[in-house]
Amino acid sequence: MSADRGWGEAMRVHQWARWAPAPAGLVVGALALGPALGPGFVLRYDMVFVPDPPVTWPVGGFPRAVPSDLVVALLAHVMPALALQKLILIGIFVLAGCGAAALVPGDRLVPRLAAAVFYAWNAYLAQRLLLGQWALLLGFAGLPWAVRAAARGGPWRLALALVPAAVGGFQAMLVSALAVLPVAATRPSRRLRGVLEALAVLGTLSLPWAVPALLSQAATDPAGVDAFAARADGPFGTLGSLVSLGGIWNAEAEVPGQAAWPLATARLLLAAVAVVTFVRLPWTRDRAGETTDDGGVGTPFWRGLLIAAAVGLAIASTGAYAPGVLKAMIGFWPGFGPLRDGQLYVAPLVLVQAIGFGVFAGRCSRPSPRGGRAAVVVPGVVAVLVPLLVLPAFAWGASGRLAAVEYPDEWRRVQAIVNRDPRPGALISLPWGAHRAFAWNGGRVILDPATKSFARRVIWNDALVVGLGRRGSLRLRGEDFLGRRIGMVITARNGPLTQVLRAAGIRYVLITGRNENRFRSRLPGAVPAFVGNEVLLLRL
Known part of the structure; x- marks a missing residue:
């Protein structure tokens, strides 16, 4: 036993x-x-x-x-x-x-x-x-x-x-x-x-x-x-x-x-x-x-x-x-x-x-x-x-440093508007940078959520800026050919962008943060599809 x-x-x-x-x-x-x-x-x-x-x-x-x-x-x-x-x-x-x-x-x-x-x-x-x-x-x-x-x-x-x-x-x-x-x-x-x-x-x-x-x-x-x-x-x-x-x-x-x-x-x-x-x-x-x-x-x-x-x-x-x-x-x-x-x-x-x-x-x-x-x-x-x-x-x-947050209702509404639209055309995300730091996310840096949200191609700035401490910063050029071409137009001049973006096949412009006035003045003829506190969606 x-x-x-x-x-x-x-x-x-x-x-x-x-x-x-x-x-x-x-x-x-x-x-x-x-x-x-x-x-x-x-x-x-x-x-x-x-x-x-x-x-x-x-x-x-x-x-x-x-x-x-x-x-x-x-x-x-x-x-x-x-x-x-x-x-x-x-x-x-x-x-x-x-x-x-x-x-x-x-x-x-x-x-x-x-x-x-x-x-x-x-x-x-x-x-x-x-x-x-x-x-x-x-x-x-x-x-x-x-x-x-x-x-x-x-x-x-x-x-x-x-x-x-x-x-x-x-x-x-x-x-x-x-x-x-x-x-x-x-x-x-x-x-x-x-x-x-x-x-x-x-x-x-x-x-x-x-x-x-x-x-x-x-x-x-x-x-x-x-x-x-x-x-x-x-x-x-x-x-x-x-x-x-x-x-x-x-x-x-x-x-x-x-x-x-x-x-x-x-x-x-x-x-x-x-x-x-x-x-x-x-x-x-x-x-x-x-x-x-x-x-x-x-x-x-x-x-x-x-x-x-x-x-x-x-x-x-x-x-x-x-x-x-x-x-x-x-x-x-x-x-x-x-x-x-x-x-x-x-x-x-x-x-x-x-x-x-x-x-x-x-x-x-x-x-x-x-x-x-x-x-x-x-x-x-x-x-x-x-x-x-x-x-x-x-x-x-x-x-x-890790925490769970809810997306603002504005993001969900913009996502629904764009994804319900049967018309073709890409979406460009502004301001022209890869990352965002939203107050509703506690200021944590994240990759632009627009890159994951829409059922159409999203044009964004995939270039990366890396701080090197006392040596300043290092800017790496983007990998996407179309993104690099449009980025040169956006950053090289301050004139109108509407015709350039239309010619590139872009239907929507998404502007996040408090940057709408700076970019909206460069988009004459664009029709507001959604206007929120932190999100502006324009249709070309």
Whole structure:
């Protein structure tokens, strides 16, 4: 009976270890998002969800929101867009935590929980979330599952694991490819077949964004290397920030207080311990004295993931330490443009550290013959909480930087007017700038919502101005050919614009903010279709 009782208890512990990462990811996600889970939309930088998004296929510049915007628009016919956004955001944390836990060798609860919490609560995820890059984070959340599938082999298994990245688009797929290909190339058997299968799956799932990217007339400015290069966001320089999983180019994406010496030091030490533990995995023996290497049977992804982490760190460092190399590559072929934002390729290193930390936490909480239950539970709880303690201000929407707001009724009315109009013609959004900071959104900077709201082509200024601190600012030319041509007309003179815009096939002019008088005087003959406090819609 005692043997049966022991076996039953072991099975319950095994089940807990298998399923506990899901609720852990849910709790961590709720703690991180905080007010963002309230009524309304979360609008920050690239994260622009709109009510009743139209089903459209973007044209013009580089297809950055393909196919993510289309998937959101289709799903918004099933549930409200604001509920869909919250489901996606909380799902990122759950999927990420469960995936990291599934890669930890063994079936003990503490190591799996520690890895889950680490992968769902770190500077990389926090900074990318504050930059609004939810589509990239879909790929980040699915990365452990893609690594697991690549190590096991099988095209259908890998295709299913890559669905989140495929929805996320080009950044998510590139990050996934960085990890999947080395893992497939270094797995124990059928390596060539695994690489060919991985290439076929990655290529097929990339077609939705790759084809329009190749057909577009989008231009990539090599000067963007200076704007998007990784930067120091702590006291240990750029490399120290990258190893600590930070280093994003936008200072507004920093978690409050993350640069403080005590926290930055703790994160760097934690990163070192996690990496060393992961590197030593093939030579680590379990309690029975058997080697856990697949070499290793326990971690068939070990070599490939380590290679991916090293390559990703090298890419991230190139923009900061050898920018001329990237500029030359982009000048030779614009397709190298995605390498400008090198810090996003640190994602495999995040997974390496999560697994390494999980294994280390398991060792710290391993039961001993002399210790009681407390000797296991207390160290285990502390280990699981460590990732939260070294980045505490990520809690509650990064100390309030994330929040949910409602769109003003004016936006919904303008959207309805334009989308009900059967007449063809594009819409141009003014003032001529890529981003907006509305008072109703708490002054948070967001990409112009007009780009997502209308069932017709939207002409907008996709040029980007990046502040360089004491070095002033850097202006990157827009990628959309038509937008660049119309922008030159708007900014080069102060005369009438009506005939020029009509000739370019534009039917509507949307003016937001307090700029209506300045632009309306340049649009003689335009008919007001809607006049509000902050929104003016003119029909040409």
